[in-house]
Amino acid sequence: xxxxxxxxxxxxxxxxxxxxxxxxxxxxxxxxxxxxxxxxxxxxxxxxxxxxxxxxxxxxxxxxxxxxxxxxxxxxxxxxxxxxxxxxxxxxxxxxxxxxxxxxxxxxxxxxxxxxxxxxxxxxxxxx
Amino acid sequence: xxxxxxxxxxxxxxxxxxxxxxxxxxxxxxxxxxxxxxxxxxxxxxxxxxxxxxxxxxxxxxxxxxxxxxxxxxxxxxxxxxxxxxxxxxxxxxxxxxxxxxxxxxxxxxxxxxxxxxxxxxxxxxxxxxxxxxxxxxxxxxxxxxxxxxxxxxxxxxxxxxxxxxxxxxxxxxxxxxxxxxxxxxxxxxxxxxxxxxxxxxxxxxxxxxxxxxxxxxxxxxxxxxxxxxxxxxxxxxxxxxxxxxxxxxxxxxxxxxxxxxxxxxxxxxxxxxxxxxxxxxxxxxxxxxxxxxxxxxxxxxxxxxxxxxxxxxxxxxxxxxxxxxxxxxxxxxxxxxxxxxxxxxxxxxxxxxxxxxxxxxxxxxxxxxxxxxxxxxxxxxxxxxxxxxxxxxxxxxxxxxxxxxxxxxxxxxxxxxxxxxxxxxxxxxxxxxxxxxxxxxxxxxxxxxxxxxxxxxxxx
Numbered sequence: 001x002x003x004x005x006x007x008x009x010x011x012x013x014x015x016x017x018x019x020x021x022x023x024x025x026x027x028x029x030x031x032x033x034x035x036x037x038x039x040x041x042x043x044x045x046x047x048x049x050x051x052x053x054x055x056x057x058x059x060x061x062x063x064x065x066x067x068x069x070x071x072x073x074x075x076x077x078x079x080x081x082x083x084x085x086x087x088x089x090x091x092x093x094x095x096x097x098x099x100x101x102x103x104x105x106x107x108x109x110x111x112x113x114x115x116x117x118x119x120x121x122x123x124x125x126x127x128x
Numbered sequence: 129x130x131x132x133x134x135x136x137x138x139x140x141x142x143x144x145x146x147x148x149x150x151x152x153x154x155x156x157x158x159x160x161x162x163x164x165x166x167x168x169x170x171x172x173x174x175x176x177x178x179x180x181x182x183x184x185x186x187x188x189x190x191x192x193x194x195x196x197x198x199x200x201x202x203x204x205x206x207x208x209x210x211x212x213x214x215x216x217x218x219x220x221x222x223x224x225x226x227x228x229x230x231x232x233x234x235x236x237x238x239x240x241x242x243x244x245x246x247x248x249x250x251x252x253x254x255x256x257x258x259x260x261x262x263x264x265x266x267x268x269x270x271x272x273x274x275x276x277x278x279x280x281x282x283x284x285x286x287x288x289x290x291x292x293x294x295x296x297x298x299x300x301x302x303x304x305x306x307x308x309x310x311x312x313x314x315x316x317x318x319x320x321x322x323x324x325x326x327x328x329x330x331x332x333x334x335x336x337x338x339x340x341x342x343x344x345x346x347x348x349x350x351x352x353x354x355x356x357x358x359x360x361x362x363x364x365x366x367x368x369x370x371x372x373x374x375x376x377x378x379x380x381x382x383x384x385x386x387x388x389x390x391x392x393x394x395x396x397x398x399x400x401x402x403x404x405x406x407x408x409x410x411x412x413x414x415x416x417x418x419x420x421x422x423x424x425x426x427x428x429x430x431x432x433x434x435x436x437x438x439x440x441x442x443x444x445x446x447x448x449x450x451x452x453x454x455x456x457x458x459x460x461x462x463x464x465x466x467x468x469x470x471x472x473x474x475x476x477x478x479x480x481x482x483x484x485x486x487x488x489x490x491x492x493x494x495x496x497x498x499x500x501x502x503x504x505x506x507x508x509x510x511x512x513x514x515x516x517x518x519x520x521x522x523x524x525x526x527x528x529x530x531x532x533x534x535x536x537x538x539x540x541x542x543x544x545x546x547x548x549x550x551x552x553x554x555x556x557x558x559x560x561x562x563x564x565x566x567x568x569x570x571x572x573x574x575x576x577x578x579x580x581x582x583x584x585x586x587x588x589x
Contacts, residue, residue: 008446008572016449019569020468023448023561027232027472030557031488034549035480043546063319064389070406071392082391086173088329088545098544101555106498108559112566113219118589120220123576125585 006123043087052079146286146355151348151365153290154430156372158237158344160296161427163373163380164400164420165244166486170337172394173546174330176321176385181331182338183377185535187370190342192532193497194370195522196504197346198363202519203507204581210346210496210503211438215445215578217507222499223578224447224565225558229496230347230438235469236489237344238274238431239477241424242267243485246477247397248420267477270428275470278432281459282354285433292426297376299419303404304379306412307387314407315386322390335535335542340486341377343493344427345369346500347434359519397482432466432473439465446572447565487547491554494539501533510586 011019051057053075055065060082068078146154170179197210204213211230214223246263253261278285307314324330348366355361384399387406396402404416440462443452456463476485505526513521522528543551 006575008574011449011572016451019449020451022564024472026557026561026564028475030553031476032480034553035484037549060389061319063316067316067320067388067406068392070408071388071402073392078392081395082389084391084395086326086333086546088326088333090545090548094548095544098540098548098552101552101559102540105555105559105562109222109225109562110218110502112562113222115219116221116566116570117219119575120578121586121589124579125589128589 004123004127006119045085045087047083047085049079049083052076052083058082146282146361147357148361148364148368149290150286151355151361152369152372153293153426154286154433155345155348155366155369156297157289157293157426158234158347158430158434159342159369159373159427160293160300160376161237161241161244161423162340162343163300163376164296164423165398166240166340166482167337167377167380168384168393168396168399169483169486170334170340171385171390173326173337173542174332174334175323175325176381176390176393178324178326178331178334179338180381180385182334183341183381185335185538186338186341187374187377189339189497189532189535189539190345190370190373192528192535193346193500194366195528196500196532197348198366198520199518199522200500200504200507201348201362201366202359203516209348209434209438210500211441213503213507214499216581216583217503217510218499220447220570220573220578221562221565223445224442224569225562226496226499227438227442227447228558228561229492229499231435231469233344233489233492233496234347234431234435234438235473236476236485236492238271238428238435238473239480240482240485240489241428241431242270242473242477243482244397245270245421245424245428247482248401248417248424251398251401252417264478268474270425271470271473271477274425274429274432275466277429278436278466279456279459279461279463281461282433285429289426289429292422292429296419296423296426297372299415299422300376300379300400303400303407303412303416303419304383306409307383307403307407309382315383317386320387320389321385325390329545332538333542333545335539336490336545336547337486339490339493339539342370342373343490344431344434345373346493346496347430363520432469435469436462436465439469445578446574447569484550487543487550488554491543491551494536494543495554495558497532498536501529501536504529510588511583512587515587516583 049058055075058075058079060068167179170182174182200213201209204216209230211223211227214226246267249266250261250263277288309315326333345366348362348369380400383403384393387403393399398420401416401420404412439448439452442448443450443465452465452468454464455461508525540551
């Protein structure tokens with residue numbers, strides 16, 4: 001059977017420019033929105049320690065203390081680093097929403113791909 | 129299968145000048161910087177031991193990636209790598225998404241490299257008594273200089289990478305020997321390793337940044353159209369690259385975990401340079417300063433090369449405006465794509481924090497690996513082993529694909545732990561971009577041109 005040939009329209013310069021700018025804006029919005037909204041990065045908690053002004057109070061042994069000092073740190077400057085902990089408690093609803101978004105995205109992608117791939121194969125090899 | 133672009137009525141193609149050494153340098157050059165910075169955020173998420181376990185799990189993930197990629201790339205040898213594979217195996221909108229994954233993974237990695245280089249110059253400047261030195265000019269200068277180098281030509285660019293990568297790798301080996309791993313004179317693992325501060329959940333969470341040890345190795349197949357012998361060079365360059373990185377990652381972890389408290393290591397910007405500082409050896413500090421500079425430059429250089437090839441390929445195929453599909457008439461490089469991505473890298477390097485930039489890069493890579501697991505199963509289903517000639521056949525199919533999908537799923541959860549908002553924002557972006565492509569951009573695509581391999585009709589179609 002003869003191949004059906006699709007001849008795409010020619011895109012104007014303005015159209016090309018618009019598409020480029022649209023993609024660029026989409027990229028910046030997606031990547032900067034979480035940062036600008038203060039939603040990026042892990043939630044943190046603070047570890048309770050005996051004393052933030054001494055190495056012993058911060059739970060550091062003699063070797064750890066020596067290494068901190070070689071790095072130019074004091075108990076005061078190191079306290080924030082030593083007591084900072086990620087907060088891994090999470091909301092199950094948020095996890096389910098994330099799961100739905102990820103799986104939904106891939107389902108959408110494979111569905112659209114299948115439709116478009118049929119066009120490609122039909123034009124390349126002809127209709128079955 | 130070399131494809132061409134018309135410039136002033138003349139057909140111009142990319143030059144086939146690269147050998148296996150260049151492919152190794154492209155892969156390792158992009159990734160080796162992962163040992164110099166970024167991997168250690170895995171220590172912050174789960175502790176030093178968790179980071180080591182994550183390193184091994186990520187090594188397994190990337191072994192699956194390399195096995196799968198070597199088979200598909202050695203068969204679909206065209207510029208754009210995984211992007212070209214998606215065009216032939218899955219369909220245009222998947223190819224468009226894969227192209228975007230590659231561009232973001234590499235452009236964000238390029239931004240991360242520039243941030244690290246700027247920070248290092250600032251740190252060393254301060255140590256040398258120049259307290260007023262600022263990192264921002266060095267960030268911009270790095271990106272612009274390397275973009276110019278890429279603009280000038282691929283051979284010079286990747287030869288430059290080969291030299292930088294080799295020196296950066298040797299620096300890791302010298303540091304490893306200098307800390308005397310056979311003795312406890314400098315390394316104090318017994319006193320510095322403090323178990324798993326977050327328990328097993330921390331091990332899982334560490335997988336997020338564990339990918340950073342190897343992220344980008346799949347970039348070897350971006351240069352498929354510029355390699356003299358793709359079937360031989362691509363698997364050889366990729367596999368030797370993975371072995372190199374496994375060795376470097378293990379050595380790096382051993383050095384750093386034995387020299388600094390995990391809390392410090394978990395947030396350090398330049399951990400290997402800090403390790404050299406802790407040896408109190410001036411020559412080692414100089415060597416690791418050079419190694420960090422070279423590894424970040426080699427990585428950024430390779431990233432510009434790969435991201436621009438992916439963007440160029442999408443322009444040439446009309447997935448993006450065709451203006452991007454131009455090859456420079458003299459330098460034979462995708463010059464417009466190179467220049468277009470410069471401001472994106474500069475903006476992120478200038479304004480975004482390092483861990484966020486790395487997370488964006490990792491997420492883009494992770495989406496690409498998820499695609500690969502489906503891709504190879506579809507490849508084997510549509511063209512069984514005896515139907516087309518393959519440059520390389522990976523063993524144990526479909527086990528690597530299943531393991532890869534499982535590890536990717538665990539890593540999505542690891543990213544969700546702490547960086548869930550970025551994960552959702554990225555997914556929404558790709559979903560919107562896919563809708564835009566399917567309902568608007570696809571009408572400009574020449575259907576038949578998306579399948580250029582001399583293969584029989586795929587089974588099931």
